Amino acid sequence: MLEIKNLTVEVGGKEILHDLSLSVKAGYTTVLFGPNGSGKSTLLMTIMGFSEYKVKNGSILLNGEDITHMPVNERAKRGIGMMMQRPPNLTGVRLKDLVRIAGKGEVDPAVLAEGLDMTRFLERDVNVGFSGGEIKRSEILQLEAQKPCLLLLDEPESGVDMVSIEKLGLKVHDILQGQSHCAGWREKSGKAALIITHTGQILDYVEGDRGYVMCDGTVACSGNPRELLAEIRKMGYNECIRCKLKRPNVVENL
Amino acid sequence: MVTDEENRAKGALKKAAKFGEDIDLDEYDEGSRELSTSGSFEDLSKDTQRTMLDTGIMPTAQGKSGNFLLMDNTVVHSATMGTGVELMPLSQAMKVHDWLKDYVWKAVQPDTDKYTAETYLEKADGYFIRALPGAKVQLPVQTCLLLKNRNTKQFVHNVLIAEEGSEFEVVTGCATSKGVEKGLHMGISEFFLKKDSKLTFTMIHNWSEFIGVRPRTIVQMDEGAAYINNYVALKPVKTIQMYPTANMNGKNGVCRFSSVAVAHPGSVMDLGSRAILNAPGCRAELISRTITTGGTVIARGQLIGNAPGIKAHLECKGLILNDKGVQIAIPELEARVPDVEMTHEAAVGKIAQDQVEYLMSRGLSEEEAVGMIVRGFLDVGIRGIPEHLKAEIDKTLQETDVRGM
Numbered sequence: 001m002l003e004i005k006n007l008t009v010e011v012g013g014k015e016i017l018h019d020l021s022l023s024v025k026a027g028y029t030t031v032l033f034g035p036n037g038s039g040k041s042t043l044l045m046t047i048m049g050f051s052e053y054k055v056k057n058g059s060i061l062l063n064g065e066d067i068t069h070m071p072v073n074e075r076a077k078r079g080i081g082m083m084m085q086r087p088p089n090l091t092g093v094r095l096k097d098l099v100r101i102a103g104k105g106e107v108d109p110a111v112l113a114e115g116l117d118m119t120r121f122l123e124r125d126v127n128v129g130f131s132g133g134e135i136k137r138s139e140i141l142q143l144e145a146q147k148p149c150l151l152l153l154d155e156p157e158s159g160v161d162m163v164s165i166e167k168l169g170l171k172v173h174d175i176l177q178g179q180s181h182c183a184g185w186r187e188k189s190g191k192a193a194l195i196i197t198h199t200g201q202i203l204d205y206v207e208g209d210r211g212y213v214m215c216d217g218t219v220a221c222s223g224n225p226r227e228l229l230a231e232i233r234k235m236g237y238n239e240c241i242r243c244k245l246k247r248p249n250v251v252e253n254l
Numbered sequence: 255m256v257t258d259e260e261n262r263a264k265g266a267l268k269k270a271a272k273f274g275e276d277i278d279l280d281e282y283d284e285g286s287r288e289l290s291t292s293g294s295f296e297d298l299s300k301d302t303q304r305t306m307l308d309t310g311i312m313p314t315a316q317g318k319s320g321n322f323l324l325m326d327n328t329v330v331h332s333a334t335m336g337t338g339v340e341l342m343p344l345s346q347a348m349k350v351h352d353w354l355k356d357y358v359w360k361a362v363q364p365d366t367d368k369y370t371a372e373t374y375l376e377k378a379d380g381y382f383i384r385a386l387p388g389a390k391v392q393l394p395v396q397t398c399l400l401l402k403n404r405n406t407k408q409f410v411h412n413v414l415i416a417e418e419g420s421e422f423e424v425v426t427g428c429a430t431s432k433g434v435e436k437g438l439h440m441g442i443s444e445f446f447l448k449k450d451s452k453l454t455f456t457m458i459h460n461w462s463e464f465i466g467v468r469p470r471t472i473v474q475m476d477e478g479a480a481y482i483n484n485y486v487a488l489k490p491v492k493t494i495q496m497y498p499t500a501n502m503n504g505k506n507g508v509c510r511f512s513s514v515a516v517a518h519p520g521s522v523m524d525l526g527s528r529a530i531l532n533a534p535g536c537r538a539e540l541i542s543r544t545i546t547t548g549g550t551v552i553a554r555g556q557l558i559g560n561a562p563g564i565k566a567h568l569e570c571k572g573l574i575l576n577d578k579g580v581q582i583a584i585p586e587l588e589a590r591v592p593d594v595e596m597t598h599e600a601a602v603g604k605i606a607q608d609q610v611e612y613l614m615s616r617g618l619s620e621e622e623a624v625g626m627i628v629r630g631f632l633d634v635g636i637r638g639i640p641e642h643l644k645a646e647i648d649k650t651l652q653e654t655d656v657r658g659m
């Protein structure tokens with residue numbers, strides 16, 4: 001469904017992603033691992049289309065359509081929805097209003113908020129003064145309204161307390177299992193997700209189908225996400241380097 | 255007999271104001287003092303009612319303590335409905351209350367500039383509002399100042415007195431009738447807030463791209479008085495310059511000025527607010543949120559701390575939504591004693607792209623995203639506005655063209 005080919009991306013004049021390729025199949029939950037600063041968030045921000053992330057080379061295909069240079073909202077229309085690691089403060093914009101608009105007026109913010117224990121945040125300005133965990137829950141609340149078909153989640157569990165993590169994990173599960181409304185996504189092929197995680201906790205709620213490990217701005221290896229996680233736990237990210245050596249096209253970057 | 259005051263005013267007839275483009279008063283005709291009057295707001299023409307509505311003035315006596323309408327230089331309607339409050343034309347009040355002479359032209363000096371001088375010499379009329387001692391007036395007093403005829407200069411002189419322990423709310427809407435392609439408004443307002451009184455004063459400007467506006471407002475505050483000033487100007491204007499000032503002369507006074515304004519292409523808005531904290535324990539907050547979609551905004555603010563133990567904050571934030579727009583923020587802090595806490599925050603710039611794209615990632619178009627952020631930006635400046643006005647202002651905000659690009 002999502003096909004990334006030889007992507008090179010610059011941020012602030014600095015090349016961050018190098019010749020990166022990966023794919024997310026319809027109905028698949030794909031997991032992204034990698035050490036701090038390896039470029040995971042950069043990849044998600046680029047897929048969503050934020051203009052600070054400049055694609056220098058390569059392409060992003062969604063359901064066969066080239067979206068590499070498409071505006072953010074066009075990508076949202078085609079079914080991509082993202083939970084950002086560090087979303088901006090929107091002073092003066094109430095969460096309630098954003099949830100309503102994200103849901104195209106078809107959702108009741110109060111009902112959705114109830115399910116995530118977010119009722120008291122509805123009148124607050126989006127992200128302003130939100131704690132780390134509150135930001136995650138607010139992002140999920142917005143995504144639940146938005147009903148995307150390709151979910152990009154940047155560390156959904158980080159900073160979330162033990163009780164909320166269960167609610168949040170189940171919500172992600174619900175969103176992935178829920179009805180698909182996006183053009184180009186055939187009902188039976190299902191929704192897809194690309195999830196960044198360090199701890200793998202989110203995998204208790206959504207089964208990961210495929211995993212990638214990123215190192216130094218590119219994909220180092222791929223495999224079964226649980227196995228990758230176990231390996232990272234045991235060996236740290238050293239294993240990355242070794243995987244990487246197996247990939248001829250990145251050797252020159254070392 | 256020519257008084258000294260009169261002489262000073264005469265001497266100031268050509269005196270340019272400290273700020274703002276100098277307007278030639280001779281270009282305008284004196285507004286009529288003899289327009290036909292009206293028994294109630296309900297009897298006014300539909301057109302006039304609509305113009306009033308756009309400035310937050312309900313064309314009804316229901317739910318209001320008083321209604322006042324000045325058109326050009328005629329008091330067209332003045333009525334008090336509620337108790338605890340007096341409302342009448344200033345000219346009439348001068349006859350009723352002998353003591354009023356101790357207030358009139360005591361806050362604003364006639365020779366401040368040509369606008370005050372002319373208003374003084376023309377013996378301008380306006381509203382007189384007084385909340386009686388201890389009165390907690392529940393319903394707002396509405397006053398409306400309209401420019402009705404082309405090339406008119408309107409001069410207004412308002413006096414407002416909040417007696418000791420009183421609490422009330424005043425809404426002033428200012429507007430221009432359709433088709434008036436040139437005009438000038440000069441408005442002198444002298445407010446006196448006695449001990450422990452509280453006034454919430456909201457002014458909505460809805461002049462037009464052809465109108466010059468020069469209000470002159472001074473608020474005198476006694477001990478424990480609270481003054482909340484809301485100013486909203488979302489529609490075009492030709493040129494406006496004002497710098498309302500609160501003189502906080504008694505202990506523990508509180509004042510807050512919140513202003514939101516949009517400078518459309520061709521508009522020059524020189525907007526300030528000033529608090530002079532002359533007594534211990536006074537607190538002041540001056541907040542402005544301005545936007546330019548092509549016009550010029552000068553957001554001034556001044557805090558002067560003359561007494562110990564005061565606390566004051568000044569905040570001017572401006573958004574530039576168009577290449578031709580200009581934002582100038584001039585915050586000033588002046589402390590004359592050591593034991594004060596005075597801060598300011600000023601920021602001007604364009605709308606943050608990451609915010610726009612964040613909203614776009616939720617499916618909003620760029621235009622919708624910009625609109626939402628801009629409205630949010632302004633909303634911060636009008637959160638203190640009385641509930642009954644919110645809906646009308648929100649509607650205007652929704653309709654305001656903020657694309658600028």
Ligand SMILES: Nc1ncnc2c1ncn2[C@@H]1O[C@H](COP(=O)(O)OP(=O)(O)OP(=O)(O)O)[C@@H](O)[C@H]1O
Nearest residue numbers: 011012014016034035036037038039040041042043
């Ligand atoms: N605007 C920028 N200018 C320069 N460098 C940047 C900029 N934005 C990101 N980077 C750098 O790009 C690299 C990748 O950052 P990114 O946020 O994608 O990492 P990450 O894999 O998500 O890390 P983490 O696990 O800590 O969230 C980092 O070294 C970061 O400092």
Ligand SMILES: [Mg+2]
Nearest residue numbers: 040041042085
């Ligand atoms: Mg990251």
